[in-house]
Amino acid sequence: MKFNTIIIGGGLSGLTAGITLAEQGQRVAILATGQSRLHFTSGSLELLGYNPDGSVVTAPLQECESLPASHPYQVIGTQALRQFAPHAQELLAAAGIKVRGNAEANHYRISPLGIPKPAWLTLDDYITADSQLSFPFRRVLLVSIAGYIDFPIALLRHGLQQCGLECNVAEVRTPAIENLRTSQTEMRATNIARILSEQAAIDQLSVEINRAISGEEAILIPAVIGIADDNNLKYLRRMVTRPLFCVSTLPPAVTGVRLQTRLRKRFLNLGGTFMLGSTVRKANFSADRIASVTASNLPDQKLSADNFILATGSFMGNGLVATQDSIIEPIMNLDVDATQGRDSWTSPRLNDPQPYMEFGVHTDSSLHPAINGHIVPNLWAIGAVLSGHNPISLADSTGVDMITALFAANDIISHNI
Amino acid sequence: MSNPRNNNSFHVIVIGGGITGTGVARDCALRGLKVLLIERYDITHGATGRNHGLMHSGARYAVSDPANAAECMAENLILRRIARHCVEETDGLFISLPGDDLNYQHRFADACVGAGINAEIISTREAIALEPAVNPNLIGAVRVPDAAIDPFRLTLANVLDAEAHGATILTHHAVTRILTSGSATVGVVATDENGNRAEFHAPVIVNAAGIWGQHIAQLAGVTLNMFPARGALLIFGHRVNNMVINRCRKPSNGDILVPDDIVCVLGTTSDRVPLTEIDNTHVTNHEVDLLLSEGVKLVPRLASTRILRAYAGIRPLVAADSAATGRDISRGIVCIDHALRDGLEGFITITGGKMMTYRLMAQQATDLVCKKLGSKARCTTADTPLPGSEPGPETNEEDELLQPVSFAHRAAEGRHGSRIDMIHDERPEQRALVCECEHVSTAEVDYAISQLRASSLARLRRRTRLGMGTCQGKMCACRAAAMMAQRDGKPEQHIADLNTFLSERWKGIRPVAWGATLSEAQLSALTYQALCGTNLISSPTPSTLPQNEV
Numbered sequence: 001m002k003f004n005t006i007i008i009g010g011g012l013s014g015l016t017a018g019i020t021l022a023e024q025g026q027r028v029a030i031l032a033t034g035q036s037r038l039h040f041t042s043g044s045l046e047l048l049g050y051n052p053d054g055s056v057v058t059a060p061l062q063e064c065e066s067l068p069a070s071h072p073y074q075v076i077g078t079q080a081l082r083q084f085a086p087h088a089q090e091l092l093a094a095a096g097i098k099v100r101g102n103a104e105a106n107h108y109r110i111s112p113l114g115i116p117k118p119a120w121l122t123l124d125d126y127i128t129a130d131s132q133l134s135f136p137f138r139r140v141l142l143v144s145i146a147g148y149i150d151f152p153i154a155l156l157r158h159g160l161q162q163c164g165l166e167c168n169v170a171e172v173r174t175p176a177i178e179n180l181r182t183s184q185t186e187m188r189a190t191n192i193a194r195i196l197s198e199q200a201a202i203d204q205l206s207v208e209i210n211r212a213i214s215g216e217e218a219i220l221i222p223a224v225i226g227i228a229d230d231n232n233l234k235y236l237r238r239m240v241t242r243p244l245f246c247v248s249t250l251p252p253a254v255t256g257v258r259l260q261t262r263l264r265k266r267f268l269n270l271g272g273t274f275m276l277g278s279t280v281r282k283a284n285f286s287a288d289r290i291a292s293v294t295a296s297n298l299p300d301q302k303l304s305a306d307n308f309i310l311a312t313g314s315f316m317g318n319g320l321v322a323t324q325d326s327i328i329e330p331i332m333n334l335d336v337d338a339t340q341g342r343d344s345w346t347s348p349r350l351n352d353p354q355p356y357m358e359f360g361v362h363t364d365s366s367l368h369p370a371i372n373g374h375i376v377p378n379l380w381a382i383g384a385v386l387s388g389h390n391p392i393s394l395a396d397s398t399g400v401d402m403i404t405a406l407f408a409a410n411d412i413i414s415h416n417i
Numbered sequence: 418m419s420n421p422r423n424n425n426s427f428h429v430i431v432i433g434g435g436i437t438g439t440g441v442a443r444d445c446a447l448r449g450l451k452v453l454l455i456e457r458y459d460i461t462h463g464a465t466g467r468n469h470g471l472m473h474s475g476a477r478y479a480v481s482d483p484a485n486a487a488e489c490m491a492e493n494l495i496l497r498r499i500a501r502h503c504v505e506e507t508d509g510l511f512i513s514l515p516g517d518d519l520n521y522q523h524r525f526a527d528a529c530v531g532a533g534i535n536a537e538i539i540s541t542r543e544a545i546a547l548e549p550a551v552n553p554n555l556i557g558a559v560r561v562p563d564a565a566i567d568p569f570r571l572t573l574a575n576v577l578d579a580e581a582h583g584a585t586i587l588t589h590h591a592v593t594r595i596l597t598s599g600s601a602t603v604g605v606v607a608t609d610e611n612g613n614r615a616e617f618h619a620p621v622i623v624n625a626a627g628i629w630g631q632h633i634a635q636l637a638g639v640t641l642n643m644f645p646a647r648g649a650l651l652i653f654g655h656r657v658n659n660m661v662i663n664r665c666r667k668p669s670n671g672d673i674l675v676p677d678d679i680v681c682v683l684g685t686t687s688d689r690v691p692l693t694e695i696d697n698t699h700v701t702n703h704e705v706d707l708l709l710s711e712g713v714k715l716v717p718r719l720a721s722t723r724i725l726r727a728y729a730g731i732r733p734l735v736a737a738d739s740a741a742t743g744r745d746i747s748r749g750i751v752c753i754d755h756a757l758r759d760g761l762e763g764f765i766t767i768t769g770g771k772m773m774t775y776r777l778m779a780q781q782a783t784d785l786v787c788k789k790l791g792s793k794a795r796c797t798t799a800d801t802p803l804p805g806s807e808p809g810p811e812t813n814e815e816d817e818l819l820q821p822v823s824f825a826h827r828a829a830e831g832r833h834g835s836r837i838d839m840i841h842d843e844r845p846e847q848r849a850l851v852c853e854c855e856h857v858s859t860a861e862v863d864y865a866i867s868q869l870r871a872s873s874l875a876r877l878r879r880r881t882r883l884g885m886g887t888c889q890g891k892m893c894a895c896r897a898a899a900m901m902a903q904r905d906g907k908p909e910q911h912i913a914d915l916n917t918f919l920s921e922r923w924k925g926i927r928p929v930a931w932g933a934t935l936s937e938a939q940l941s942a943l944t945y946q947a948l949c950g951t952n953l954i955s956s957p958t959p960s961t962l963p964q965n966e967v
Contacts, residue, residue: 037943040940040943040944040948041948042948111948111949111950112895112948112949113895113912113949113950113951115949115950115953115954117950117953146846147845147846147849149849149851149859149896149899149900150892150896152895152896152898152899152902153899153903154899154900154902154903154908154911155895155898155899155902155908155911155912155915157908158902158908158909158912159912181845181846181849182845187849248948250892250895250896250944250948250949251892251944251948253948314939315935315936315939316936316937316939316940316943318936321932322930322931322932322935323931323932324706324931324932325931342702342930342931343702345930345931345935346927346930348699348924348927349920349923350919350920350923350952351916351920351946351951351952354942356930356935356939357939357942391943391947392942392943392946392947392952395947397947
């Protein structure tokens with residue numbers, strides 16, 4: 001099988017690159033293992049949430065300028081960041097994902113514990129606050145689903161109160177959801193979302209919510225509706241008597257699954273090939289260029305392409321592997337930026353920035369990785385596998401995913417014209 | 418024997434909430450004494466919560482200390498009766514590997530038999546059939562009646578019975594002064610984590626503070642030289658062995674692997690540490706690498722098994738000589754009447770020994786207490802089952818087939834024994850799992866909050882195993898924190914506690930943070946810090962910690 005570009009990894013960065021290339025008419029394959037960090041996300045994307053000194057970023061585009069030179073935004077140049085940030089929003093819109101926000105100014109999302117965190121883009125149906133942390137309402141009804149324990153309602157309520165909201169709690173039960181309860185582990189977000197994909201189940205829910213409403217100005221519900229699309233969520237919003245917004249839950253994130261589903265659909269509609277369950281074990285080189293890769297589920301096939309993109313993620317995606325004494329990139333043994341000695345990988349205090357978070361593949365300014373110092377000219381590394389960024393202390397992960405993906409895809413296109 | 422006058426007066430004050438102290442409190446309470454137990458943190462905070470969970474047959478000491486070995490075996494048989502819900506009868510193997518001296522094996526087996534331990538040399542083929550995880554290159558094996566015991570459960574059962582017999586358990590209070598009158602101790606000053614002080618009086622004080630006993634003795638003005646022998650251990654992500662596996666040689670590093678519920682524990686090291694280091698339970702990379710290199714010789718599969726965490730405890734050995742490691746110091750019981758030794762009336766130290774012999778230690782200490790108080794009450798702990806291990810109605814298998822119970826119900830029954838009746842899981846939402854790894858249901862969490870005073874995640878973990886399994890609290894910690902906040906209406910305290918709990922877990926994860934363990938740590942950070950924002954929560958001040966439980 002021969003493609004223009006093969007992308008290793010089917011998460012946010014891989015899909016973003018795949019869509020961009022397919023939009024330009026390329027023949028693209030994405031080889032994905034299945035799990036994605038999107039399944040553990042909120043309903044928001046982040047470009048840059050905090051400065052290296054820990055202060056909150058209000059103007060991400062501006063404040064990116066003072067990031068260290070090793071940060072991916074600096075590696076590709078902040079001019080590229082300004083160029084591609086609006087593209088990211090357009091790409092999401094084209095996939096049917098409606099978001100609010102912009103790269104000029106952060107707003108706040110609300111965490112499952114009710115803690116406000118700076119965000120770049122947030123799904124249209126989520127609760128957000130502006131940069132001054134003010135909401136368009138004061139009194140809210142917080143709806144919980146009886147027995148659904150991945151929505152930490154007592155903690156969330158406290159957090160929302162700290163944000164200045166008056167918060168009443170209503171616990172609702174509906175016959176459709178009660179059915180789930182017969183199994184001990186079924187009350188999870190994605191399972192509830194499956195039940196709530198029936199319009200009749202939404203009808204039941206809206207009746208209960210409307211019954212619970214008294215003087216509140218808005219309704220907040222856990223984000224457990226809409227695993228494939230947001231049609232039923234829109235329907236529920238029409239059926240209830242107050243404006244309704246979602247709050248993110250503990251994983252699995254229904255919205256993250258939806259995001260991935262919408263992006264994958266968009267990629268497939270553009271003619272892309274998405275191969276699930278394909279863990280790439282090995283790359284085959286011809287001189288300094290990659291000629292093909294071999295995947296676990298197609299051991300006899302050499303999957304060839306002109307260009308390759310590495311979007312395998314960090315440690316949790318197995319894009320990086322830590323042995324007892326070293327950090328490696330497992331497919332091609334690419335050069336990585338990491339410190340020597342296990343002691344230096346982590347900080348003793350959990351909440352201090354952890355050095356291992358910044359470990360990753362070292363690239364040149366075009367995102368080409370190297371092997372023993374020799375650049376691989378037809379390989380680009382994007383997203384979490386890159387070194388120099390920190391999804392926790394800087395809150396930059398989804399931004400790095402999308403911006404580096406757009407950069408690499410455009411670089412490929414400009415060289416292939 | 419006089420009756421204590423008021424709420425602050427007792428017959429006896431026990432210092433230390435480990436297995437020894439709680440055992441003494443129980444024995445004293447069963448003998449009709451009015452008891453106060455004071456613990457600086459939570460029960461099992463010290464060596465009791467930081468060991469193998471190995472129920473020795475005594476075989477390990479048969480060669481070096483036969484008297485101690487015989488004591489272990491006798492207590493082993495007693496614990497199987499009185500604490501059956503804390504014991505898993507696994508049996509154990511002592512294996513010899515290429516290069517080991519098989520003459521030692523024969524000496525070992527003979528010494529065991531001499532100490533009354535039913536040890537049997539078996540063929541290597543039989544050993545592999547009994548325990549498939551064992552190194553297939555073994556050259557010899559001895560089967561012994563070792564078992565696994567849950568130290569948290571055992572200590573909690575002693576607390577519950579002590580309380581049921583009128584004892585008062587005061588946790589999160591440090592003894593900061595010992596009061597004397599003339600040449601006798603008469604009471605203590607206890608200080609809580611906010612610095613509030615309270616005075617308690619009793620004619621007898623039992624120092625059962627383990628390695629911290631030296632400090633307590635100092636407060637009483639007497640000298641006690643402890644030998645802090647630090648032991649580090651590793652917990653693996655699943656249970657690879659079903660029997661206790663020991664190396665048949667002179668005790669050394671990393672030569673015991675104990676199955677523990679759904680995981681297994683490898684240990685230990687033994688290094689003398691200065692007394693100033695006894696509160697430092699940080700495990701070094703060197704200790705991890707040493708344990709692992711020895712452990713894979715016992716069970717090769719450990720090389721590819723994820724390590725969940727590393728921890729260390731300090732053995733409360735009594736200094737006998739200038740030994741470098743403490744391996745040669747007797748594990749025998751040391752019960753000191755300071756009236757005889759130092760002319761200080763009313764003060765007793767009970768130390769040395771092993772978790773295995775805690776009941777006997779408690780008996781000896783309580784005998785001495787009674788003697789001082791002029792009580793003739795006899796010890797009944799060898800025959801009185803602990804709460805949870807009372808004989809229950811025989812379960813009828815046919816009934817179980819008709820009314821199947823959930824896995825979580827069975828797990829809870831394993832943890833709480835006959836007290837399972839106090840866990841109400843009749844309604845479906847009460848059966849919802851909070852901790853999937855250890856099968857802890859909402860009902861069990863509710864029981865622990867209301868009946869076992871699990872007011873923080875750490876206390877809940879020690880009482881239910883929540884957060885001890887494969888995911889190390891990735892999902893359950895937040896669920897449980899929210900449940901606690903719902904019950905007591907103190908969300909601010911429980912959000913801070915969640916952060917504290919995760920930070921505490923990190924200390925044990927950090928020394929083994931490579932491979933899948935590092936990937937899981939990253940996932941946990943993305944969930945709790947990136948998604949939820951726990952890293953933005955300020956650390957708890959002492960005033961938000963669980964308080965006075967009198």
